[in-house]
Amino acid sequence: MKKHSGRQTRSPWVRVVTVAASILAAIHICASFLWIAPYSAGARALFPGGQEGLSAYMLPLFGQSWSVFAPAPINGDYAISVRAVVEESGAERTTDWVDATAIEVQMLTDNLFPPRAAIQSVELASRFATAWQGLSADHKVILELGYYEGGDWLERLREKLVSYGGQDDVEAYLEKEQQVRRYATQVANAVWGSDVVAVQFQVQRQNVPEFEDRDGVSRSKTRPSPSVYATGWRAPDVAVDQSEDNFSEVFLPLYHRWMSDNESKSRE
Numbered sequence: 001m002k003k004h005s006g007r008q009t010r011s012p013w014v015r016v017v018t019v020a021a022s023i024l025a026a027i028h029i030c031a032s033f034l035w036i037a038p039y040s041a042g043a044r045a046l047f048p049g050g051q052e053g054l055s056a057y058m059l060p061l062f063g064q065s066w067s068v069f070a071p072a073p074i075n076g077d078y079a080i081s082v083r084a085v086v087e088e089s090g091a092e093r094t095t096d097w098v099d100a101t102a103i104e105v106q107m108l109t110d111n112l113f114p115p116r117a118a119i120q121s122v123e124l125a126s127r128f129a130t131a132w133q134g135l136s137a138d139h140k141v142i143l144e145l146g147y148y149e150g151g152d153w154l155e156r157l158r159e160k161l162v163s164y165g166g167q168d169d170v171e172a173y174l175e176k177e178q179q180v181r182r183y184a185t186q187v188a189n190a191v192w193g194s195d196v197v198a199v200q201f202q203v204q205r206q207n208v209p210e211f212e213d214r215d216g217v218s219r220s221k222t223r224p225s226p227s228v229y230a231t232g233w234r235a236p237d238v239a240v241d242q243s244e245d246n247f248s249e250v251f252l253p254l255y256h257r258w259m260s261d262n263e264s265k266s267r268e
Helices: 012-036 050-058 100-108 116-133 137-143 153-162 167-192 244-267
Strands: 076-088 091-094 196-207 227-230
Touching (some): 076 100, 100 167, 100 244, 116 227, 137 153, 137 167, 167 244
């Protein structure tokens, strides 16, 4: 009669899954370390695909930043507002501004598991503001002009900006503007329909008062006026893989709730 040691042999599938999970966990930990650590081109080159491969893996789901902690915590709010020129009955009408960020942030309220879509405009606004601040005063004057007519409007805008120097900064800015412009187009199409002739957006940053500057027991203080990073009118821009229907399905109900809340507040 054979004696059994009581030790169970794991099936090959369990071993395969365990090894695969261990490898994936190791890759993720290494990627997170490279992403969080001080930038080093040599270190990031160790990841498959180098910097591009690392960025593609970490963004948008796994991106992390230690800026929420000291010594330089986040100390301001970003927002994107959008308006449009729409064609109605053969005439053009300029809409009111819509606070796209306030609309999205509603997905964070009373939600234990908020979607990442609730902060996409905040992230876009932050990156846009950084690129905008890297431009010269002459560049910023040009950006407030309207560039949306004709198929070559973007190239004309680029040439005008580059004529004032700083080509690398201009290209970095135009990349961020394109991202926000496409987002603004989605907002405009969701709210006002497909007859959008031009879109305009503005990014704002409003600082939070330093803790020691807040007064009284309530620690409250009037917040400073927001900094506005303005642009002129732009042609609508839709990416090839951009789903207008999916965006509208999420954004439009939030917009109607936001409008209803504003109307209720105005009657108080």
